[in-house]
Amino acid sequence: MKVAVIGAGVIGITTAYELATQGHQVSVFERNGAAAEECSFSNTGVASAGYAAPWARPGMFKHVLTHLWQRDTPLRISKLSMADWRWLWQMRKACDSTTFARNRESMLRLAEYSSHRMRTLTDTLNLEHERSQGFMVLLRSERESRLMQDSLKVMRDAGLSFKTLSAEEARNIEPALKPETALAQAIHFPEDEVGNCRQFALLLKNEAESLGVKFHFNTPIEPLSSAQPKTIRIAKQDLGEKFDAVVVCAGLASAQLVRPLGLRIPLAAVHGYAISASVREPLDAPRSGVMDEQYKVAISRLGQRVRVSGGSEIGGNASRHDAASIKTLYRVLDDWFPGAARTQDSMQVWKGSRPMLPDGPPILGASGISGVWLNLGHGASGWTLACGSARAVADSINGKSPDIDLQGLGLERLHLQR
Template identity: 45%
Template sequence: MKIAIVGAGIAGMTTAYELARDGHDITVFEQRSAVAEEASFATGSLLAPLLPSAWALPGFGQPLRLWGADATLRMKGGLSVAHLAWLRRWRQTALRKKAPAMALEALARYSQTRLEAMAARHELDFEAVKGRLLLLRNEAELAAIEPALQILRDTGHAVHQITPEAARKLEPGLHSETPLAAALHIPGASAGNCRLFAHMLRQAIQGLGVTFELNATVERISSNPVAITVRGDTQARHFDAVVLCTGSAPAALMSPLGLVLPLVALHGYTVSAPLREATHAPVASVTDVAQHINITRLGQRVRVAGGAELAGPGAAHHAPTLQRLYSAVNEWFPGGVQLSAGVQIWRGARWMTPDGAPVIGASGIPGIWLNLAHGSHGWALACGSARATADLIAQRAPEVSLEGLGMRRF
């Protein structure tokens, strides 16, 4: 089949890879001048498991603080009625624990397996690290994330509660004076550099004959016949199928087709800083459960991720949110990173549904497929979502259940 993929973030790149390996003729359209330039640019780096992440599914993590200087979900001026309606649905999902947690965690684990196979096949070194510690300051924090931990156990993840002393043996750089009641060790967890992986994968994809069209903005998708219109073209380009993997305002392409999803752009922050003293920096990855902040070693850098904003267009960086990220890395790993020079600050938009899960599979319109709205979990779900999408297009049953992740739930 001749297939167009819209979007060259991590979802688009992995989907192109899987479809090309199945023998399809693939063209990837990306509005930026390079791959992985938007939501995949400087992710929080975490792969499976999902639920202990800084921004877990609604109802499966530490309660979010919506007001005050230390709010973990910040709302800024310029919000629309759609923003407020989304937030209301998000909170209802959290209270009722209706998010498809089991399916999503299973998909993340499957995705991790697929990613490791791809990396081994093409010898991709993407600064991967193994293992994660969840840092707990008190028993209340442990109780809050217990529903998430049970899902992890049910999906086969090993989770070990350990003492502060044992945690500091695994992560010697942890500051001895920072209060720590206990920690949870997830030895099978992993993390890595999403953007680096995407760029390496592009080389492998080109060997499979995939065509990339960069600086190409898709303005319209037609369904009968299946075609796309690229800005500047005088005629539509015809394909057998189109897969929407766009992380940039997907509603603009979906709405004219009659496809409506409750999506908003939730912005998150990362700070990437060079190592100052390796023995004082993290070995792998840790999560400050109360603060919803992840700190991960990526080669010769450390990435600190956290913060969440519902904001109108053009919102500036929020200094207090960034300060919390700086404070967290200094609190847990003082002296480990250099914060006075060579620091990269990133604020990215992540399109999310009210249940925090992506939309994968048939759109309901012949020839139009969806693999989008992964939110903050795009990196963790990309390889599994891509393989499942390719299987569906080939009319094969995916190896992992996608129950609760399709278009029909909305």
């Protein structure tokens, strides 16, 4: 088949590669001048099945209100549009325990499958990107440990590999952790990893091109037409190019692209921040990656750099940086790994817009419109979920049953939750 993939982030590139391996003629359309320029550019680097979970959970809104006016809050609310308010209302409705348990299980199932697929691609294709093994969640207080118990039970029931560690055991794994910072407990995921998402995406792009995939950069496309949904147009007056199938992987732009088809996909921009700097002293830097549970800030080792990511923000825009959010990243880095990075030199500060659905999991598979397929809404877990999502969608397009159950990951669940 002749297939168009819209978007050349890590989701679009993995999708294009999987389709090409199944013999399809694939063209990728990307509005930016290069691959992996938006959310895939500077994310946390953490690919953790255990930490892939919906925001919408019992007690979430109380948690948000508790932290809303704190200086170092993990979530900030900026100027909200009506669409943002609707999204928050839908998220609130998805916070009941039954919906959370179902969505958590769906994301965990996809994350485990995706982790396996990522390792397979990395090993078989020799994709030598910056990566390190293991990921640890740091719990500063006994209260945080208690709040973690429900999530640990879900992971334990799913057979996920993890260990609960004392502070001493955690520091044996990450010896550079600052001794003076309170640490009640840690959760260690030895099979998870930290990796450079953009490097991986660019390497896989090369592999896709070797299979015949054509990439069209600086090519924003028009929203899909209800009369000809499988035709890609560069301009309104353009007759367009016809395809046998179209896969929408365009991040936040996805909702606008499919709106003329009658699809109302509630994607919201949840902005996140990252700072990256060269390692100052390797012995003072993390060996792999850690997550500060209180502030929802990840500190990752990517080769000879340290990346600190966090600070979720709803509303506002990607171009305006919130000084307090960036300051929190510096503070958490200093709490755990003081002196690890050359923060006074050439710091890279980044803000990206993560496309998130109100209930948490992405949407994979058929759109209900013949020939139009969806692979979108991965939120903060895009790097974790990309490889599995791509393989499952490619298999579905090819008429093959995916190796993973896609129940709870399709478009139909949004209609059920209205």
